[in-house]
Amino acid sequence: MPEKNRWVRLDNASNIFLAARNDTDTKVFRLSARVAGPVKPAVLQKALDKTFEQYVLYHSVLRRGIFWYYLEQSELKPKVQLETAPPCAQIYHYDRRELLFRVLYHADRIHLEVFHALSDGTGAMGFFQDLLTEYLSLRYPEVYGNVDSLDSERLQKQMEDSFAHYFRKTRQLNFAEAAQSSLQTVTKVGKKAAHWFKSTYSPVPVGRKKNVYRVRGEKTPDNRMHAIELEMPVKEVLALSRKEKVSLTIYLTALFVEATQQTAPPSATPRTITVSVPVNLRQFFPSRTSRNFFSTTHLAYTYGEKKDTLSHVCQTFQDQLQRQISPDSLETRLNRLISYELNPLARIVIRPLKDVLLKVINYFNxxxxxxxxxxxxxxxxxxxxxxxVEQVYFQTAAVRPQFCMISHGEHLTVTFTSPFVETAIQQRFVRMLTERGVSVTVAANKVTEEELEGKR
Structure with missing residues (x-):
């Protein structure tokens, strides 16, 4: 087991989650699995105890310093809980010392919910896989015996700050250059400082002039996420994406945009729909960290300028994504992120002011x-x-309509989350799939007052 460190500073990607979280967008994501047989809570607790012991990162609580947030090792122990709250409810509360994850169960499902400042989805999946392996080996000992599949390299590398490891060493500004940059930044004080922070943290090009469409709707009465689960054969959807000569990710993203356009109010001017798409940097760098290690790309399509077809949207997104994940583009974006950490101005700005600036950036994003x-x-x-394991699921809290996809075996699950009651986009998305021959099973949670009271 890795040696415990008393504290570590948050990686760069995590800072925005602290500033941007709110009652609707809790910055919590959920990994779920439907397993054989009803979940046995005592067995799940035993499996969690063993898995937790191996993952030092998950022993962390979040603390607030004068200049930075940081993770501190604690002696708290996690307890499995019956699911009673809505999915992706708040985990981090600044006035409490709490672990940054929870393990829940309901019927035949096991859930792992994680605060995004601790880890990203890929990093958390390692913990979840080991938890499931341990649980099922204990639940069915006559079948499994003693299964030990812990990934020793992943456990050893779990605390690595891969942003710093792969970028800080090769791209540090010398102090004179950084100081000069800081002086230039504060020349016009707030305006310049805000612009500098924005250019560092915002994946959306500064000064965008397009008419970006914003989905609006009626908020759920208690801020719970409206979650809609779709299950479908992965081969059927892959066949559609291959027909368009794009990846599964691009195909479903283009379908999402098309569904949004078709259900949006008519517009007299060209309308741009943009999509935030995270990219797992472990695809490009040999990292085994359990912490955040991703970059965010933005894809955009403007309707009303060309012949708007699903094929054209697919090809546009494919070209945009390839440009944004090119080595030069990734290096430029990530070195800019690291330069924020190294900049003398950023070092001396107190944390509450950093939070305010990042909240403003998040608002414009x-x-x-x-x-x-x-x-x-x-x-x-x-x-x-x-x-x-019969099926796996993935969802996250959302401030706008969003979907998360994950596949296991022959099955693909797409889980929509939204802060809105309305489901026109999701319904159109399903209809577009079924019209193309895909078999889709749909399930949704209750969100309206009538549904929660059992009147619908």
Whole structure:
């Protein structure tokens, strides 16, 4: 087991989550699995105890310093809980010492919910896979015996700050250059400082002049996420994406945008729909960290300028994504992120002021972002455990309509989350799939007052 560090500063990607979270967008995501048989809470607790012992990162609580947030190791122990609250409810409260994750169960489902400042989806998946493996080996000992599939390299590298490891060493500004940059930044004080922070943290091009469409609707009465789960055969959707010669991610993102355009009010002027798409940097760098290590790209399509077809949207997004994940583009964006940490001005600005600046940036980012999506790819567990996991799911809190996708075996799940009661976009998305021959199973949670009271 890795040696415990008393405290570590948050990685760069995590700072925005602290500033941007609110009652609606809690910055919490959920990984779920439907397993064979009803969940046994005592067995799940035993599995959690063993898995938790191996993951030092998950022992952390979040603390607030004068200049930075940081993670501090604690002696708190997690307890499995019956699911009673809405999905992705608040985890971090600044006035409490709490672990930054929770393990829930209900019927035949096991859930892991994580505050995004602790880890990203790929990083948390390692913990979740080990938890499921341990639970199922204990639940069915006559089948599994003693399964030990812990990834020793992942455990050793779990605390690594991969942003610093892969970028800070090669791209540090010398202090004179950084100081000069800081002086230039404060020349016009607030305006310049805000612009500098924005250019560092905002993936949306500064000064966008397009008419970016913003989805509006009636908020759910108690701020719970409106979650809609879709299950479908992955091969059927892959066949559609291959027909368009694009990836599964691009195809479903384009379908999402098309569904949004078709259900939006008519517009007299060209309308741009933008989508936030996170990119797992472990695809490009040999990192095994369990902490955040991703970059965010933005795809945009303007309707009313060309022949608007699904094929054209697919090809536009494919070209945009390839440009944004090119080595030069990634290096430029991530070195800019690291330069924020190294900049002398950023070092001396107190944390509350950093939070204010990042809140402002997040506000403008939200205004320039119509939709969001995330893809965790294909999940596999060691045999024979994999055969006892029937399906996996992935969802996240959302400030706008969003979908998360993940596949396991022959199945693909797409989970929509939204702060709104309305479901026109999601319904159109499903209809577009079924019209193309895809078999889709739909399930949704209750969000309106009538549904929660059992009147509907």
């Amino acid at each position: 939200n205004r320039n972002t119509s939709l969001a999506m995330s893809n965790l790819g294909r999940v596999e567990l060691p045999q024979p455990v994999d055969g006892y």
